[in-house]
Amino acid sequence: MNHNIMLPAPYRILGVTKETKAEYTFRVACDVETRHGQFFQLSIPKVGEAPISVSARGEGYLEFTIRKVGRLTDGVFGLAAGDTLFMRGPYGTSWPLDEFRHKDLALIAGGTGLAPLRSTLRHFADHPGEVRSLHLIAGFKDLDSVLFAEDLARFREAFHTIATLDGAAAPGFEAGMVTAHIHKIPFASFEDYNVAVVGPPVMMRFVAQELEDLGVPDEKIWVSFERKMSCAVGKCGHCKIDETYVCLEGPVFNYTKARGLLD
Amino acid sequence: MGYRMSLPGLDRVMAALGETYDIYAPTASDRGEAPQIRYGRVESARQIELGGQSADSPKSVVFPPLQTMFRFEGGRFEESAADGRGRILFARPCDVNGILRLDRIFLENGGRREYFYDRLRQKLKIFLIECLEGFEGCFCASVGANQADCYDVALRLGGGDVLAAVKNPDFEPFFRACEPCDFTPGSLRGNAKTVRLPAFDDGDLPGIHALPLWGEAAENCVGCGSCNAVCISCSCFDTTDVLYDEKGLSGERRRAWAGCMQEDFALVAGGGNVRKDAADRMRFKVLHKVHGFHRRFGAGHMCVGCGRCDARCPEDISFSGTVDKLAEALKNES
Ligand SMILES: Cc1cc2nc3c(=O)[nH]c(=O)nc-3n(C[C@H](O)[C@H](O)[C@H](O)COP(=O)(O)OP(=O)(O)OC[C@H]3O[C@@H](n4cnc5c(N)ncnc54)[C@H](O)[C@@H]3O)c2cc1C
Ligand code: SF4
Ligand code: SF4
Ligand code: FES
Numbered sequence: 291m292n293h294n295i296m297l298p299a300p301y302r303i304l305g306v307t308k309e310t311k312a313e314y315t316f317r318v319a320c321d322v323e324t325r326h327g328q329f330f331q332l333s334i335p336k337v338g339e340a341p342i343s344v345s346a347r348g349e350g351y352l353e354f355t356i357r358k359v360g361r362l363t364d365g366v367f368g369l370a371a372g373d374t375l376f377m378r379g380p381y382g383t384s385w386p387l388d389e390f391r392h393k394d395l396a397l398i399a400g401g402t403g404l405a406p407l408r409s410t411l412r413h414f415a416d417h418p419g420e421v422r423s424l425h426l427i428a429g430f431k432d433l434d435s436v437l438f439a440e441d442l443a444r445f446r447e448a449f450h451t452i453a454t455l456d457g458a459a460a461p462g463f464e465a466g467m468v469t470a471h472i473h474k475i476p477f478a479s480f481e482d483y484n485v486a487v488v489g490p491p492v493m494m495r496f497v498a499q500e501l502e503d504l505g506v507p508d509e510k511i512w513v514s515f516e517r518k519m520s521c522a523v524g525k526c527g528h529c530k531i532d533e534t535y536v537c538l539e540g541p542v543f544n545y546t547k548a549r550g551l552l553d
Numbered sequence: 554m555g556y557r558m559s560l561p562g563l564d565r566v567m568a569a570l571g572e573t574y575d576i577y578a579p580t581a582s583d584r585g586e587a588p589q590i591r592y593g594r595v596e597s598a599r600q601i602e603l604g605g606q607s608a609d610s611p612k613s614v615v616f617p618p619l620q621t622m623f624r625f626e627g628g629r630f631e632e633s634a635a636d637g638r639g640r641i642l643f644a645r646p647c648d649v650n651g652i653l654r655l656d657r658i659f660l661e662n663g664g665r666r667e668y669f670y671d672r673l674r675q676k677l678k679i680f681l682i683e684c685l686e687g688f689e690g691c692f693c694a695s696v697g698a699n700q701a702d703c704y705d706v707a708l709r710l711g712g713g714d715v716l717a718a719v720k721n722p723d724f725e726p727f728f729r730a731c732e733p734c735d736f737t738p739g740s741l742r743g744n745a746k747t748v749r750l751p752a753f754d755d756g757d758l759p760g761i762h763a764l765p766l767w768g769e770a771a772e773n774c775v776g777c778g779s780c781n782a783v784c785i786s787c788s789c790f791d792t793t794d795v796l797y798d799e800k801g802l803s804g805e806r807r808r809a810w811a812g813c814m815q816e817d818f819a820l821v822a823g824g825g826n827v828r829k830d831a832a833d834r835m836r837f838k839v840l841h842k843v844h845g846f847h848r849r850f851g852a853g854h855m856c857v858g859c860g861r862c863d864a865r866c867p868e869d870i871s872f873s874g875t876v877d878k879l880a881e882a883l884k885n886e887s
Binding site: 295296297298300309326327335337338339374376478491495516517520523524525526527528530531532533535540546550552553 | 603622625628629630632658659662663665666667668669670686704755757758783788789790791792793794796799802804806809811813818822827830833837840841844845846848849
């Protein structure tokens with residue numbers, strides 16, 4: 291019989307970092323190969339499963355940054371170092387790093403949307419010669435919602451970084467939604483470039499609109515979609531948009547494709 | 554090989570088959586308020602009810618409404634035990650084509666076979682019921698699902714002697730006592746009902762989304778999902794965990810049918826719903842059934858024209874009528 295694609299396997303939690311009140315990062319002992327931007331189905335027996343992006347990877351471990359919103363994510367928040375977390379994956383498409391290399395790159399993230407971009411950011415911070423320039427705009431609701439403080443400090447040194455808060459400005463943080471800062475990216479001075487965008491659906495729509503207004507062509511824009519998923523392997527139907535399965539052809543899409551995906 | 558037999562002759566064949574296989578066929582059922590034809594286990598030819606379309610589709614034979622996938626105990630997931638017996642399904646061409654649609658999703662999509670479906674599917678043998686006239690409300694010929702070549706045995710039932718065409722040589726021994734004859738099952742030329750299919754390109758989608766017909770069709774939809782449940786080609790599911798014992802952390806992970814007409818089908822964390830109302834859901838379903846699936850797999854439409862969704866809707870919402878109206882609206886536009 292063929293391999294059971296729905297069967298989760300046990301992994302050990304190595305540590306938990308509290309990023310914010312509602313967002314924790316879980317480091318899990320795992321040496322499965324992944325590409326930047328892919329996700330796993332995390333699962334707890336008796337609670338269920340949910341898709342979560344890999345937010346970092348290292349020698350023998352993967353990290354997942356999880357926002358507590360419902361049953362499974364609540365359950366994971368009850369786990370600690372030494373506990374078992376079940377997973378299957380990795381699934382989905384990834385950020386096209388080969389396409390990003392040796393060009394200018396802009397990454398725009400809203401809230402937890404920074405998680406699926408973090409491993410890519412770390413990669414380019416570790417290999418600064420691989421991109422011509424990197425502009426990061428990371429938006430958070432308020433100071434209490436700021437994720438990855440240590441990484442952010444490093445990204446500020448390595449990249450052109452704008453961190454923003456939805457409300458009032460604070461030291462190191464500008465005020466306003468990410469959309470209000472996109473015009474600061476010097477697209478006109480770029481020879482060839484890419485833009486990657488992740489965040490809540492509304493944010494992605496406004497960012498795409500702003501990029502379009504600034505004359506950024508669709509084929510330079512990359513997005514990562516979130517949809518309800520039960521299986522992550524093209525079987526349960528929940529993630530479908532017309533004939534496209536977000537779990538298979540996504541979550542990372544080029545905007546030439548994403549633009550036409552009408553739920 | 555073709556064979557001719559009397560009804561008692563078919564009974565003898567079925568009795569012999571019954572030693573190895575569980576046989577499923579449309580049969581009279583007193584579940585529900587009025588007598589109905591539903592799929593169920595049968596042992597003799599007399600139990601097979603051919604006087605109308607079965608109220609339910611036979612998909613539960615390969616894709617049960619509720620299925621235990623895994624049991625967990627002491628921090629381990631284990632596959633549920635498989636039912637060892639083979640299954641024979643008596644099905645009309647629409648439903649046989651419907652099972653081929655399920656195969657596309659469960660066995661091909663994403664390049665990986667889905668274990669629990671595969672496990673039942675490999676044990677399934679198809680006995681095609683020749684269907685030359687159809688019933689009120691079905692429209693298989695409109696969607697090209699009136700012919701099915703994928704069967705192990707095909708049967709002409711319901712008019713005196715039974716004729717059988719045995720395609721799978723494994724079944725020859727069961728028919729050896731019958732009189733050889735020539736028989737190839739025919740297929741229905743046209744149903745009483747015809748449905749026009751819309752033709753359009755992806756570029757037309759924004760305009761199609763804006764058509765008023767979705768809201769008109771779905772105005773009274775209560776989101777019960779009955780139309781999905783009865784549909785032979787609806788393959789969507791949810792998974793849920795059930796706990797037997799909190800202390801030992803033992804329980805099971807199950808999957809259950811889910812349907813795109815249910816309100817929470819595409820609900821995402823944060824309470825956002827990508828399809829905000831019944832009109833959106835109706836449009837999604839119709840476009841998937843007569844466009845998206847075909848675009849993806851190129852293997853005929855997902856809808857096989859059985860007409861069950863129309864018959865089952867408590868609000869008399871017509872899927873086929875909506876498909877036809879879409880075709881009409883697109884014709885008017887061009
Ligand atoms: C490809 C992909 C990558 C993702 N990556 C990440 C990631 O890196 N980090 C992350 O945090 N998330 C990520 N998500 C989102 C994450 O999968 C969802 O947040 C998760 O599925 C929620 O599961 P749950 O079981 O905790 O919530 P569920 O219990 O399934 O809740 C789902 C919805 O129901 C609502 N709800 C829950 N309980 C109630 C209630 N009692 N009453 C009313 N409403 C309720 C919730 O608000 C939510 O809207 C990703 C999603 C996808 C598709
Ligand atoms: S959509 Fe309706 S008519 Fe078509 S196969 Fe499904 S139940 Fe039958
Ligand atoms: S059966 Fe009718 S009321 Fe129920 S979800 Fe389908 S269209 Fe809506
Ligand atoms: S998540 Fe199940 S089909 Fe994509």
